[in-house]
Amino acid sequence: MVLVISNWDTFLTPYVQAVEELKVKLKGLREQYQLSSKHTPIEFVTGRVKPVTSILEKAQRKNIPLDRIGREMQDIAGVRIVCQFVNDIDTIVELIRSRSDFKVVEERDYIKRKKESGYRSYHMVIEYSVHTIDGEKSVLVELQVRTMAMNFWATIEHSLNYKYSGEIPDEIKERLQRAAEAAFQLDEEMSKIKGEVRDAQQIIIKNRENSSN
Numbered sequence: 193m194v195l196v197i198s199n200w201d202t203f204l205t206p207y208v209q210a211v212e213e214l215k216v217k218l219k220g221l222r223e224q225y226q227l228s229s230k231h232t233p234i235e236f237v238t239g240r241v242k243p244v245t246s247i248l249e250k251a252q253r254k255n256i257p258l259d260r261i262g263r264e265m266q267d268i269a270g271v272r273i274v275c276q277f278v279n280d281i282d283t284i285v286e287l288i289r290s291r292s293d294f295k296v297v298e299e300r301d302y303i304k305r306k307k308e309s310g311y312r313s314y315h316m317v318i319e320y321s322v323h324t325i326d327g328e329k330s331v332l333v334e335l336q337v338r339t340m341a342m343n344f345w346a347t348i349e350h351s352l353n354y355k356y357s358g359e360i361p362d363e364i365k366e367r368l369q370r371a372a373e374a375a376f377q378l379d380e381e382m383s384k385i386k387g388e389v390r391d392a393q394q395i396i397i398k399n400r401e402n403s404s405n
């Protein structure tokens with residue numbers, strides 16, 4: 193099968209559907225936590241379908257024939273779950289593992305073992321089924337689970353990589369390494385005072401409830 197550009201919309205339809213469904217499901221979990229006045233391990237959720245130019249660039253870089261990208265490119269559909277605290281990540285990972293509608297096919301822990309760049313996140317690749325007019329279709333989705341500090345660092349580093357076409361100057365790389373260490377320290381410190389932060393959140397929720405009654 194040779195994919196031509198006019199086929200991309202059709203090819204990507206199940207991926208678009210998967211990302212939309214997963215965003216609804218994960219945001220639904222967040223709502224449920226909020227309604228139960230429990231601390232929510234999900235601060236926010238984003239998702240995207242990989243742009244066609246990025247799919248083509250990655251296929252070429254990784255030598256993936258276009259007729260195999262559905263099986264070999266794991267991040268055509270991507271969802272990111274951002275949390276407040278590092279241990280929220282464990283809660284989310286357990287939650288995802290326990291679901292019957294997600295089949296976890298791979299996990300990569302870049303928190304225990306950060307990447308050379310300084311990148312930290314927990315990655316899960318799941319197989320997810322969507323129902324299309326041509327029947328059920330299973331697609332791979334990459335879930336990135338990270339704290340707000342990890343997300344801040346990764347977003348800035350991603351922009352700089354884009355700016356320098358992947359060749360970030362050494363001096364900036366070193367600054368990024370130091371910033372990654374600072375983000376790690378921020379996560380550590382916040383974890384130590386999370387009880388206090390959670391109490392404050394409960395007070396805010398209760399006050400909101402009282403003023404709406």
Ligand SMILES: Nc1nc2c(ncn2[C@@H]2O[C@H](COP(=O)(O)OP(=O)(O)OP(=O)(O)O)[C@@H](O)[C@H]2O)c(=O)[nH]1
Nearest residue numbers: 250267300307309310311315336345346347349350
């Ligand atoms: N900002 C940033 N993001 C990263 C970094 N490493 C990985 N990521 C993100 O995580 C995704 C998956 O990375 P990996 O788990 O390394 O997967 P991979 O297929 O081996 O590598 P990629 O070719 O980078 O996708 C990437 O597409 C990025 O979105 C990094 O050093 N910086």
Ligand SMILES: Nc1ncnc2c1ncn2[C@@H]1O[C@H](COP(=O)(O)OP(=O)(O)OP(=O)(O)O)[C@@H](O)[C@H]1O
Nearest residue numbers: 238239240242243246250270271272334335336350
């Ligand atoms: N799993 C994901 N969930 C949500 N957003 C993502 C995910 N992966 C990447 N993104 C975001 O999507 C945008 C476009 O990403 P793109 O796929 O081109 O980059 P990348 O993942 O860094 O690339 P590559 O894997 O090809 O090196 C970026 O803003 C990136 O941060």
